[in-house]
Amino acid sequence: MRTILTRTLVSYARESDFVFLTGDLGFMALEPLREVAKERFINAGIAEQNMVSVAAGLATAGLRPWVYSIAPFLYARAFEQIRNDVCLHNLPVFLVGNGGGYAYGVMGPTHHAIEDYGALLGLPNLTVQIPAFAADVPQAVLRLMAAARPAYLRLGRDEKPENFVVPPYAPWRRILSGQGATVVVVGPLAGGILAAAQVLPESQRPTLWVLSELPIVNAEIPATFIADFQQSGHLIVVEEHVVQGGAGAALAHALLCTQTTPRRFTHRFARGYPSGRTGSQVFHREECGLDPASILRLLSNTP
């Protein structure tokens, strides 16, 4: 998704309010942007706290800064700067965290981002965009630029099945229909689950929704989604994020508040490091029951 983000931002780099800061990351990815943005591409060094404060200062001076790093170095290291300097002042600072969930795999837990949006969504004014597919990135960028308020863009690796045509980006999208359970997936996990689920016979095939924007706005929960899980009777939420502050808890809360609850609710989420060992993103997903095979097993157990 980084490549398409770079390409997207190159198209905005000549605008008078564009400025991009990186925490010394982006080798073999951001070079085309550096070339076009020139003095508006700033390597702020390995100093994320300052980078976020500087971005807040730039936004106050009338610019719309992008701030890029490996996700945890941004949301965890500079959390107070995001909270005080950016969010309290409702400034248009766009934080880009690369490597959502376990995407950095065997690089280890220090590089994982499994509590990122949960940590950030407690802050005022901030919106999170979680593209599921690379094709979502340009529209996610447009969406957060149009909102012109604090935003966090969680990037991962595109896992789109071949021949799948990605529908236009929106907070809620139905990408597969069937007579089985209703599944809500957050982020790139959707690709693998779609590939596995779409070949099932219609009677077992789930209806698959992708949720891409947080926090959940109760009034924007689609009526068709509610109809789907009321009909199927089983709502499953799958996300590469811990249970605390995750989309599953938020959705359960939203549905309770709107009094439209499913008969059965299952939440699959990041369980941290149950074996204490580190491996690829696939390894960690399997440990947590987030991989497509685990989801298929869950679907086959659905009455």
Add this chain to the structure above:
Amino acid sequence: MHFESGVGHIGGNLSALDLLLTLHHRVMAGDDQFILSKGHAAGALYVTLWSLGLLAEEQLATFHKDGTKLGGHPVPHGIPEIPFAVGSLGHGLGLAAGLALGKNLRGQPGRVFCLLSDGEWNEGSNWESLMFIAHHRLREVVLLVDLNGLQGFGATAEVANLGSLANKLKEFGLEVREVDGHNTDAIEQALKTPPTDRPMALVARTIKGHGVSFMENKLEWHYLPMTAEQYQMAVEEANRL
């Protein structure tokens, strides 16, 4: 103001007051901006803005009261002259750097003055900002350091001894001027003489609780509110100045 609100932090307000008044009355021009980093000196800044006619007496009287826009530390969306909520230390310098860089990129004039405490240099983020300002040669940023030698729970030299802050700032690539932080003419002259080719820092030696004999250089006046008797003594001393 502090007495009526039963508020502490008076010591670090009095040490910064001469710097704030001199900067705002004699140095800053139309395009200049001021960022308070030592947010606990909010009271001294409010008084300074009042002295400039930018805050009314009635507003000042709301300090620290329910529903006020003049919090114990500056609040977000409070008053236009104070653009940032500060109070957690180690934020102001990065914000000032961003404002200055923004001015640069947009070709706008003006300097950005930032007032920091000395204890605040315990915060690592300040050193990040310092590197950034020096590396990018952000000459629009002017640091003012209120070197009163005392912090929350001890003397700065005893908590995390910095040695010479002035030397450290020089090593990082700043042009450093040292003054008596209660000599208003010296402060004015140091700030009005433009720096050569590097960002500038004014290191001002100050006295915590300056102007009130029983508060001067006493740790407890970092936090304590005044009793009625102490307030009366302080006012009498100030009137004699």
